[in-house]
Each structure stands twice: as structure tokens, then as C-alpha cells.
Amino acid sequence: MNSPVAIGIDLGGTRVRAALVTREGLILDRVEQPTRASHGQQSIIEQIVNLARGIVKRADPPSVAGLGICSPGPLDTDAGMVLSAPTIKGFTDFPLREELQSRLPWPVYLENDGIAATLGEWRFGAGRSVDHMVYITVSTGIGGGAVVDGNLLRGRRGMAGHIGHMVIAMDGRPCPCGNRGCWEASASGTALSKMALENGFADGIQVFNEARDGNEAALQLVAFLSRQLGVGMVNLAHIFSPKKIVMGGGVSNALDLLEPGIRHHIEKNAMPPFRTITLEKAQLGDNSGVIGMAELVFSANTFSVHMEASE
């Protein structure tokens, strides 16, 4: 097999994942480590460089098209900068792309993590061949991105898709961002964990397990979370008019439990023409980001080739 591969890296506040990915979205090799989030910028740069070099050395592909890395943000992808990533020490106004580019032999690309995962699911996951979709990831926070009219949305400085900080309840629960009533303040995995503790459960996973066994208190929490998720999804339906919402992140593992409540909310509160929207679990699991970043590398290369050809 002589076709090139791309390196996709998904840098998170707790885990960093690196994968070698083919043009067809297949993962040839993959490594995952805890992020050295508290050790500062240079330690993380070193970790990423070692991961990338290591995975290439091990798999020894015929050629590497580039390295794409996504990170929590907001990032300014035009400038290649992490503007602020509170979960990673030293990642404030940090030129991540340049720092990596100066140490690596392949072209380096940077993207916000929500947009990267959207691209992965759109090209190779639950959003394949859908021209209008919204991807949401519900885990510690809520992030995501959108494809409208067959285009992946980036926005000014590549910062579109910060949908977790859409206020759905003015003056509601405090959000880590400093505002109140953000979607992620009431509908994220963190919000669920907090409610779980307040109601005598160990964590969100126990809530879902006991809800499956018919525990009434657990079912009420599931109903509450479903409604919170539903409010945000109806907003996104009215704003983007997607055909499909794809849901990833840890909480999506309980989508079977949550979906009836979400669906009920959509039927009741979306304007009638928007009610036919479908909801589907992400298909790439933890790999939406790395596969999306590899796809970004390949499409950037294709674009460059076209540009040269037309000159």
C-alpha cells in the first residue's frame, strides 16, 4: 500500500490521542496517553512531538501527508494560536501550530476540537453524505460544529461552533466560562455528575445504570437531562436547519435512555417543519477528532494541488 497517511492528534485536557489515518478514514495505528496538562507548554509540545515521531517510526508508512492537531479552545486557527484552554497549563495565546511546525518535518494544521470531530463524523461517521448536520459532543462540557449546505463552518478565526456556551436559561446555573445558564451548565456530563451527587448517586454512570433498572429517582434525572439537551437541540434546529444531529461524547453512550425525552421535547417545541430532524449517536467514538484532523490534512493537500494546477 503506497498511498500516504496523515497523523491526526486530538489534544484534550485529560487525554491526548494520536493516530495514523488513511485517506479513507481508516486508523492504521493509534496511541493514547494522559495529557501532561499541568507540566506547562514545553512539556506538552515534547509529548506531542514524541507521539507523532513514535507512531510514524513504528508503522513506517511510505509517506506522511501532514499532521493535524485539534485542541480545546477557543483557538484562532487562522493564526495557529490557542487563545485560551483553561484545562491545559500555559495554553494562553500560545502559538501551538508554529511550536510544532518548527520541530516536525510535515505540514502542521490546527483546528478547534469541535470542528475537527464534526469533520470526522461528516466524512466517515454518522453524518456521511449528509449536507446539513450538527455534531454535538456532550462530555465534561458541550462542544460541536455544523455542516450547512455541504460546507463545514469555521467562522471568524475558526471559532464557530462554541454551542455549549449558548445560553438557554438566563440567570440559570453558573458556567465555568463565567456566564450563567449556558447549555453546558445544565446538560453536560459535569452537570449530570453534580446532580447525581446531590441525589445520592455516585456519578452519572450509576444514574444511567439505575435508570435502566427502573429506579425512579434515576429516571427523573434522565428526564431532566433529556429536556435540557432537547432545549439546546431545538435551538440548533431552528438556527441551522440540519437534517440530522449527531451526538458524541461520554453522555452519548446513554443516548438510548435519553432519546425518548429529547424526541418528546422536539415534537412539542420545535416548529412543525423542524420536527423531522433525526438524532444519531456518533460512530467514530473517541476517534472523531483524530480522523477529522487527518481528513483536514488530506483536503488541505488536495486543495494545494488544485491551486498549483490552476496557476
Add this chain to the structure above:
Amino acid sequence: MNSPVAIGIDLGGTRVRAALVTREGLILDRVEQPTRASHGQQSIIEQIVNLARGIVKRADPPSVAGLGICSPGPLDTDAGMVLSAPTIKGFTDFPLREELQSRLPWPVYLENDGIAATLGEWRFGAGRSVDHMVYITVSTGIGGGAVVDGNLLRGRRGMAGHIGHMVIAMDGRPCPCGNRGCWEASASGTALSKMALENGFADGIQVFNEARDGNEAALQLVAFLSRQLGVGMVNLAHIFSPKKIVMGGGVSNALDLLEPGIRHHIEKNAMPPFRTITLEKAQLGDNSGVIGMAELVFSANTFSVHMEASE
């Protein structure tokens, strides 16, 4: 002058506007009438046909590229249908484009009104040469549209941009759509009128006039409305990452009064990288829709010509 013109029609629940527009966005002729909203479908079709024929007869342009009409919705622009427009009698699942096309000699195009006005302001108004913008119109309700990465967003069935039905206050004020807490339920001209009456003012215009004179109760209503508008604008900033928000509709005439409160809210509650967003009054006034629809006609024609040329 031999260049073609396009007919732009903006059909509203109370007024219908028709204009002959050049490729450069200049209005050559314009007519405005009360909409025969209570007379049923055929009466409105007749009204639109007479307006179009009349304006063409009077100006006698060398050629007409087409007729573009926008209407309140939601519309399914792919199918050329008005799905539901509560303010116009009989406009439910109504094939508006076909009904007009069968009576007129020019190609007929249909678009949701918020998207049409967005296109007008983007090409010829306050959003000129901006690749990332959101247009909002604040009048009876709240509508709008978005341009992201240099593309006007349409979404599935052309229904993107129903931003007035983004819930910002779960379980809040009832909205005409049947839901509660929608943005337009607390931040539209209608919401202001209601608050004006409750506080002893005749209407929203009196509120703005007395606020200009320093009336404390009026200033409090202005502050309240500014905050409601600010919440929705911060949401749209996080979702689309626009460079600029352009505000049209009757309430935008008081933007000078509202802007300090909106700006304060943005500075306080948007995530830091989003705070540099600018806010500007729409420049085309009542003509955003007709100019946008004419532009749509011209760009559709250009596209067809290209398609033929490449076959």
C-alpha cells in the same frame, strides 16, 4: 442603459414591497402596499402579479432577469412552498413559487425573508465584503440569517436562520410559536410594546422618545431590552463566530439607545476572543429584502450561465 434588472418582492404580513433593482443593487422603481393578508391565497397572488406587471410596465426596462420573492415562513425553498405563515390567510403548505410562475413570464425564485434580507445587507449594505456576519431583524418578531466563511447559509429546505425561536429563557414568556422563552418573546418589538403598556407608555416608540429625554422608567425598559438582545447576540457570536452583527427592523432605529447596554452585556458575558464583534445598523432599511431577492435572481442566472457554459 441596457443591463437587465430583477424584480424583488418582499411579502410581509402587513406590507408588500416590490422593486426593480439593478445588478449593482440600485432601486430603479419601487411600490409598497398593504398586504391583502386576510383575503386568501388567490387575492395575494393577484396582488403580487399586478405589482410585478405594473412596475415593469411603468419602468419599461430592456430585459428582466427574473422575479425573486421572499415571505415569512418557515418556507421550504427547495420545494417552492410556504409551509406556514400565520400572518397570511391560506398560506399553509402553499406552492407560492409555482402559483406565481404559472402566471408570469420571468423565472421566479423564493426565499425565506430573513435569508433574503441577510443577502441584501451582505452584498450591498452594512455587511459588504464581510465574510462572517449575522443579520438580525427585530420588529414584530425576530428573524435573520448568517453568512459564514463567505457563504450565505440556507440549511435543509432553506430553513436556516430562524434565530428568533432560539430559547434563551427556558420556561420564560410564552411565544406565538407555542414554546416559551424564545428570544423573540422577550426581545422583539412586540415584547417591547407589551412592556411599554404594562409600564404606562403608549408604545415602544414613546419608550425610546422618553428614554432620550432621561425618563427613568423608560431607561429601565431600554436597559431590559438591551440585555435581552445582548443574550441572543452573545449566543449567535459563540455559534457562528461572526465579525459583525447587522441589525435591521423597526427596533434598530433605536440602536443608539440600545447599543451601550448590548455592548456591556457582550463585554461581560461573551468569551474573551468573541468580544471584538462589532454591531451595526442595517443600511438598506425596508429594502434589505427586495434588494436581496434581486441579488438572488442575478446570482442564480450567473450560476445557470456557468452551468451551461461548462456542459
